[in-house]
Each structure stands twice: as C-alpha cells, then as structure tokens.
Amino acid sequence: TPRVFSGIQPSGDLHLGNYLGAIQGFVRMQAQDIQTVYCMVDMHAITVWQDPADLRHSTRELAAGFIASGISPEKSILINQSQVPEHAQLAWVFNCVARMGWMGRMTQWKDKAGKNAEKASLGLFAYPALMAADILVYHATHVPVGEDQKQHLELTRDIAAKFNHDYGVDFFPITEPVIEGAATRVMSLRDGSKKMSKSDPSDASRINMTDDADTIAKKIRKAKTDPDALPSEAAGLEDRPEARNLVNIYAALNEQSVDAVLAEVGGQQFGTFKPKLAELAVAKMAPISTEMARLMADTAEIDRILAKGAEQAREITAPILKRTYEIIGMVG
Numbered sequence: 593t594p595r596v597f598s599g600i601q602p603s604g605d606l607h608l609g610n611y612l613g614a615i616q617g618f619v620r621m622q623a624q625d626i627q628t629v630y631c632m633v634d635m636h637a638i639t640v641w642q643d644p645a646d647l648r649h650s651t652r653e654l655a656a657g658f659i660a661s662g663i664s665p666e667k668s669i670l671i672n673q674s675q676v677p678e679h680a681q682l683a684w685v686f687n688c689v690a691r692m693g694w695m696g697r698m699t700q701w702k703d704k705a706g707k708n709a710e711k712a713s714l715g716l717f718a719y720p721a722l723m724a725a726d727i728l729v730y731h732a733t734h735v736p737v738g739e740d741q742k743q744h745l746e747l748t749r750d751i752a753a754k755f756n757h758d759y760g761v762d763f764f765p766i767t768e769p770v771i772e773g774a775a776t777r778v779m780s781l782r783d784g785s786k787k788m789s790k791s792d793p794s795d796a797s798r799i800n801m802t803d804d805a806d807t808i809a810k811k812i813r814k815a816k817t818d819p820d821a822l823p824s825e826a827a828g829l830e831d832r833p834e835a836r837n838l839v840n841i842y843a844a845l846n847e848q849s850v851d852a853v854l855a856e857v858g859g860q861q862f863g864t865f866k867p868k869l870a871e872l873a874v875a876k877m878a879p880i881s882t883e884m885a886r887l888m889a890d891t892a893e894i895d896r897i898l899a900k901g902a903e904q905a906r907e908i909t910a911p912i913l914k915r916t917y918e919i920i921g922m923v924g
C-alpha cells in the first residue's frame with residue numbers, strides 16, 4: 593500500500609505557495625485509503641539561524657496551519673521532526689551514503705549558501721540527506737511537494753538506490769514525487785522570476801496564510817502585472833511571468849485547469865481580473881487564517897496532538913531504523 597510523507601519548515605510565515613504547492617495536495621491524499629505522515633521539519637529550519645522563541649512559535653503555527661487547512665490528526669500522523677529521533681539517526685547513515693559531489697550540485701544549496709559557502713552551516717549542505725531520511729525512515733512511496741523540491745527527491749532516490757546496492761539489499765523504496773495542480777511553483781507577487789518564499793524579506797512578495805481578508809485583497813491589488821489583457825489560451829502566457837503566476841494561482845485555488853480559467857477570463861484586463869482573484873483568494877484563505885488564530889489560542893492542544901503523533905510515528909520508524917542498523921552491521 594502507498595505511504596505518503598511530506599514536510600514543511602517552521603522557518604517563518606506559511607504562504608500561498610506552501611498551500612497550493614504542498615498542503616492542498618496533502619489534504620487530497622488524505623481522502624484516499626493511504627497512510628499519510630505530515631511533518632514540521634524543525635531540524636531543517638535550523639540549517640539557517642532561527643531565534644528559539646520564533647522557532648517554537650512557528651512550529652506550533654505550522655501545526656495550526658496544517659489542521660486549519662483540513663489535515664486531520666485522526667486521518668494523518670502529524671509530527672514535529674525533532675520529536676521522532678529516528679529521522680536524525682537515519683540521516684547520519686545517509687550522510688555516509690551520499691557523496692559530497694551530489695550535495696554540491698543541489699540548486700537550493702547554491703541559492704541559499706550564495707557566494708559565501710564557507711560561512712554556510714554544514715547542516716545546510718547536508719540538508720538533502722536529512723530529507724531523504726525523513727522520507728525513507730517511513731518507507732514512504734509518495735512525496736507530495738512543490739516543483740522546487742524535485743531535485744532533492746531525485747537525490748533521495750539516488751541515496752536509496754546506493755544503500756540498496758552497497759549492502760546488497762532491496763530495503764529502501766524508490767520514492768515517487770507527486771507534483772500536481774496548476775500552481776506547483778507560485779512566484780513572488782513582486783517579481784515573476786523569483787519563487788514565493790518564507791525567507792523573502794519582502795512581506796508584499798507573498799500572501800501569508802495568517803493574512804486577513806483585507807491584507808490578502810490589498811496584496812493582490814498591488815501585485816506586479818503587465819499592461820496587456822489576458823490571453824484566451826495558455827500559450828499566450830509564455831513570456832508573461834507575472835500574468836501567468838496570477839492565472840495559475842486562480843486555477844489552483846479554484847481547482848480548475850489554466851485553460852478552463854482562460855476560457856472564462858481571456859480578453860479581460862487586470863483591472864477586472866484582479867478583483868475576481870482577490871475575491872476567490874479571500875473566500876478560500878481567510879477562513880483558514882481565522883481557524884489558525886483560533887487554534888493558536890490553545891497551544892497545549894497542539895502540543896498534545898504532536899506528542900501523540902510522535903508516538904504513532906515511532907511505531908513505524910523504530911523498526912525501520914533497527915533493521916537498517918542490522919543491515920549495516922551495527923551491534924545492538
């Protein structure tokens with residue numbers, strides 16, 4: 593049976609890209625008869641500096657964001673990474689399987705480390721090995737993610753294959769990425785060439801999942817666009833990154849195809865389209881932000897959910913780690 597794992601970093605404000613590229617898919621998969629494990633990856637977050645109080649707050653707020661979006665602790669295992677120690681334990685093994693050269697080719701490493709790689713943390717470099725461990729410590733077969741994580745998932749497959757080959761076993765599955773929907777790569781509202789990101793210093797670049805209705809509407813009104821009317825076919829969006837982004841967002845929020853959206857709005861100016869988009873975004877996202885705020889009023893309940901999730905998770909991860917150690921030749 594398929595088993596799904598995915599995670600999000602509690603590294604700042606959750607945004608529309610996280611929702612459309614990841615969380616919406618998490619909820620969809622939960623509807624099927626498959627085991628789903630969703631994770632706040634706090635150990636990934638600390639690969640760049642996190643203020644301790646902010647990290648604690650963001651972790652709980654991310655849990656609230658998951659639950660408010662429709663991830664049910666009854667249907668899914670909801671965990672915080674550091675509360676399930678097998679993630680880090682398997683990551684060490686994978687640090688010894690993965691090659692330096694593989695890591696050095698990761699575009700996220702190159703983007704986040706920038707020109708000053710000497711000053712980046714060792715954890716930021718090793719990030720994809722921990723991500724492989726997150727997935728494979730559950731023997732997960734499917735991983736719903738945004739487009740930007742595709743390369744890390746290929747590396748996860750390489751690590752699984754190398755482990756299986758080196759030890760002559762058929763132990764870790766070769767995981768499939770699930771990159772679905774009309775908005776697998778939501779772009780910044782200020783710059784159509786940059787991905788919408790938690791770590792972008794400009795708050796106007798993204799719609800946060802905690803933004804209220806007025807803020808959402810205002811950010812869409814101010815989003816960068818070009819002066820032309822919308823085309824009636826997707827091909828007409830090719831060299832118009834900002835226009836394409838807004839249409840993709842509309843399609844994903846409405847769970848429609850881009851062609852279906854353009855069949856309706858083709859020929860309209862942004863002065864007409866933006867208010868429609870704002871209305872749709874508010875209708876979909878504002879109830880989530882309200883529910884997040886309600887859940888954050890009682891963080892003890894969130895902590896209980898995470899403690900229970902960790903217990904459920906360890907029933908899966910402990911035997912897989914034990915078997916891994918046996919395969920390697922560790923005495924225990």
Ligand code: ATP
Pocket residue numbers: 599600601602603609610612613614736737738739740741775776777778779787788789790791792
């Ligand atoms: P950071 O800037 O700290 O890396 P992030 O916004 O990229 O934060 P992550 O926690 O790294 O968020 O990613 C969580 C999930 O959200 C991943 O599946 C990722 O692919 C997806 N995701 C992130 N940004 C976008 C985006 N702009 N469009 C679609 N999916 C996205």
Ligand code: MG
Pocket residue numbers: none
């Ligand atoms: Mg990211």
